[in-house]
Amino acid sequence: MIKKQTLVALLLLLLIPVVMLSGGFLFSLINPELAAGHPNYVRNWHLLNSLKTGIIWAMFAAVFALYLTGSYLVIRSKSQSSLWLLLAALGPIGFAILSVLNDRAPSKSDRYSRFLRKLNWILRTAYEIACFFLIWELAWNLMLVKRYAMIKYQSITTGMTAAQIIAIQDASSGMYAFSEGLEIMFFVIVLYLLRPILFNLIARLLPSGPTLETS
Numbered sequence: 001m002i003k004k005q006t007l008v009a010l011l012l013l014l015l016i017p018v019v020m021l022s023g024g025f026l027f028s029l030i031n032p033e034l035a036a037g038h039p040n041y042v043r044n045w046h047l048l049n050s051l052k053t054g055i056i057w058a059m060f061a062a063v064f065a066l067y068l069t070g071s072y073l074v075i076r077s078k079s080q081s082s083l084w085l086l087l088a089a090l091g092p093i094g095f096a097i098l099s100v101l102n103d104r105a106p107s108k109s110d111r112y113s114r115f116l117r118k119l120n121w122i123l124r125t126a127y128e129i130a131c132f133f134l135i136w137e138l139a140w141n142l143m144l145v146k147r148y149a150m151i152k153y154q155s156i157t158t159g160m161t162a163a164q165i166i167a168i169q170d171a172s173s174g175m176y177a178f179s180e181g182l183e184i185m186f187f188v189i190v191l192y193l194l195r196p197i198l199f200n201l202i203a204r205l206l207p208s209g210p211t212l213e214t215s
Contacts, residue, residue, distance in 0.1 A: 002197055002200065003077045005073040005074070005077035006073070006074065006077045006196070006197065008070075008073055009069075009071075009073035009074050009077070009193060010190070010194070012066045012069055013067065013186075013190055013193060014190070015066055016063050016186060017186065019062045019066065020059060022059075023056065023059025023062075027052055027055050027059075030048055030051055030055070031048070032045045032048040067088070068085070070193075071094075071095060071098055072088075074098050074099065075098060077103070078103045078104060080101050080104065084097075084101065091185055092185045092189050092192075095193075096132060096135075096188070096192055099192040099195065099196075100128055102116070109200070110196075111200050111203040111204075112195075112196040112200050112203075113196075115199070131195065135188055135192060135195075138191055139184045139187035139191060140184055142183075143180050143184050146183065147180065
């Protein structure tokens with residue numbers, strides 16, 4: 001059985017792109033220049049500009065709160081000390097460390113924890129290193145799939161060719177590189193959280209599942 005804290009943590013982390021998209025949409029709706037031609041132009045412009053800036057800061061604060069709460073729930077699900085939360089400041093690297101912490105109170109049906117306990121420190125280290133590189137590679141490829149899907153969507157909705165859209169993106173390569181870097185880090189965090197969940201689900205589907213219960 002998957003622990004409630006883990007499921008809630010996964011839900012909170014999946015809300016991060018929703019919050020970012022919503023914040024970006026609201027940010028794009030506000031144009032301080034709409035105050036032009038109206039009385040108190042300067043004051044209204046500053047109010048609209050402050051509102052626009054406030055939306056971005058509120059979005060980042062909400063994302064940080066979701067990430068921090070999700071990290072805390074992962075620690076709680078493993079019955080580990082809350083001091084481990086300090087590692088959350090390291091982003092996906094810190095979350096990777098939190099995800100490899102041993103579960104001090106695993107459920108009887110947690111086959112992933114039993115699998116880890118059977119590994120000696122050499123095999124455990126090799127396993128975690130292999131997972132680290134595999135997860136980052138998967139995250140990179142997920143970002144590429146998302147990029148190509150968005151190019152295809154924009155091509156259909158705008159009528160531009162894929163080459164034209166790529167050229168526009170290349171003109172703002174720094175912004176797109178930053179955005180895609182954030183996407184990769186998000187995918188890494190989610191994949192680490194999904195690792196024990198998927199392991200347990202697959203283990204339950206395997207024919208050898210009943211024998212694992214008695215081991």
